[in-house]
Amino acid sequence: MTKSRQISSLALGLAFLSVFCALPALADEETTLNLYLNGGQYWFDSDRLEGTPLDGFELRDSTGGGVGFGYSMTDRWAMEGAVDYFSVSVKEIDEKVDVYNYHLDLFYHFLGRFCGNECWQPYVAFGVGELRVDYRHDHDDHLDWHNRQTMANLGLGIKYQLGPRWQTRADLRAFQGVERGGLDGFLSVSIGYQWYEFTREVRDYDGDGVFEGMDRCPQTPPGIPVLGDGCPADSDYDGVPDYVDSCPGTPRGIAVDEGGCRQ
Numbered sequence: 001m002t003k004s005r006q007i008s009s010l011a012l013g014l015a016f017l018s019v020f021c022a023l024p025a026l027a028d029e030e031t032t033l034n035l036y037l038n039g040g041q042y043w044f045d046s047d048r049l050e051g052t053p054l055d056g057f058e059l060r061d062s063t064g065g066g067v068g069f070g071y072s073m074t075d076r077w078a079m080e081g082a083v084d085y086f087s088v089s090v091k092e093i094d095e096k097v098d099v100y101n102y103h104l105d106l107f108y109h110f111l112g113r114f115c116g117n118e119c120w121q122p123y124v125a126f127g128v129g130e131l132r133v134d135y136r137h138d139h140d141d142h143l144d145w146h147n148r149q150t151m152a153n154l155g156l157g158i159k160y161q162l163g164p165r166w167q168t169r170a171d172l173r174a175f176q177g178v179e180r181g182g183l184d185g186f187l188s189v190s191i192g193y194q195w196y197e198f199t200r201e202v203r204d205y206d207g208d209g210v211f212e213g214m215d216r217c218p219q220t221p222p223g224i225p226v227l228g229d230g231c232p233a234d235s236d237y238d239g240v241p242d243y244v245d246s247c248p249g250t251p252r253g254i255a256v257d258e259g260g261c262r263q
Contacts (some may be wrong), residue, residue, distance in 0.1 A: 032072040035165070036192030042086055042101075045182030049090075052133065052147045059097070060089040065188070070107070078107040080125075098136070101175070101186075103153055104131025117130070121159040128152050129173065131184075150178040169194045184204035201238070206230075236260075 042058040070080030103211070105127030130150045136141035155173030164170055168191050175184040206224045215230030224232050224243050228233040232241035236244055236250045240260035247261035254261045 032078075032194050034068075034072070034078075034168075034192050034194050035069040036068050036169075036190045037065065038084070038171070038188040039063070040067065040171075040186060040188030040259070042084075042099075043185040044088070044099075045177070045184055047182050048131075048177075048184070049133070049147075050180055050182075052135075053145055054095070054097075054135070057093060059093045060091050062086045062088045062099075064099075066101070068190075076109050078109070080105050080107060084188075094110075098133070098134040100132040101129065101151070102132070103127050103151065103175075103186075105153065109129060109159075119238070122156070123159065123163075124154075125171070125173070126152075126154045126155050131177070144212075149180060151175045152178060153183075165194050165244035167194055 016047035041061065041063055043061045046058050048059050049055055049057055064085055065084055068080050068082030072077050072078040080102045081101075086101075088098040088099050089095070090097065094166050105125045107123050107125045109123045110119055129151050130148055132146060132148050134146045135144060153173050153175045155171060157169055157171035159167055159169040168189065171186075171188050171190065173186045175187075176182075177185065179183075206215070206220045206225070207222055208215070208220050208224030208230055210226060210228070217226070217229070217231035219261070220226055220230065220232060221243075224241075226232055232243055234241050236245070236248055236262060237252055238245070238250045238254070238256045238260055240258070242248060245260035247256070247259065249255055250260060252263065257263050
């Protein structure tokens with residue numbers, strides 16, 4: 001299987017993961033600080049050693065992990081810095097190198113009801129950093145060398161709140177070399193601890209009178225009456241809110257279309 005097909009398969013797998021549901025959980029709130037540990041599988045571009053003394057050889061795909069620290073500027077936008085480490089074998093020869101991946105990223109979180117509740121918090125991430133390859137000779141320090149390359153990254157992931165302070169997530173990221181090109185991939189899972197640095201601001205983005213954190217439908221259109229949980233009324237319980245239900249009063253248990261009418 002080629003590297004591009006491997007990364008495509010991982011993207012499909014992560015998209016499939018995002019359709020599962022769990023019990024309701026809270027999304028990241030404004031001023032949240034995050035400290036997390038991650039681990040996963042990294043796929044190296046076949047030309048990642050280009051321009052080094054090992055030019056012509058390939059790095060073997062490897063597992064590794066790292067640590068990161070982030071800050072939620074709003075409940076949608078967050079910034080994180082991370083460093084990942086891998087001890088990597090070189091294909092065809094008995095040598096190893098140390099690989100460090102430093103990156104600073106911006107996250108955009110999608111708010112709303114997913115899987116019928118707030119169980120998941122999907123996001124996209126993008127950033128820039130540096131990939132450093134270090135080689136240390138066992139017997140002669142004069143043969144040591146390191147190589148650096150700027151890397152831009154783009155990825156997607158999904159978070160789940162385990163409790164008031166603990167969070168887990170899955171993340172799929174593509175890293176593109178800037179100076180010499182090459183595309184790497186990293187699929188990771190993380191466990192993180194959260195706390196609030198400052199007093200949280202109370203917001204009501206959709207203006208329905210129900211504050212964020214209690215609003216189960218935070219994207220209700222303006223002017224629509226809502227219940228105590230922030231969701232529009234659904235008098236016949238068919239899953240279609242009254243304000244868009246073309247067939248109110250549908251008997252319970254009857255399958256309906258998007259307009260609330262019998263299929």
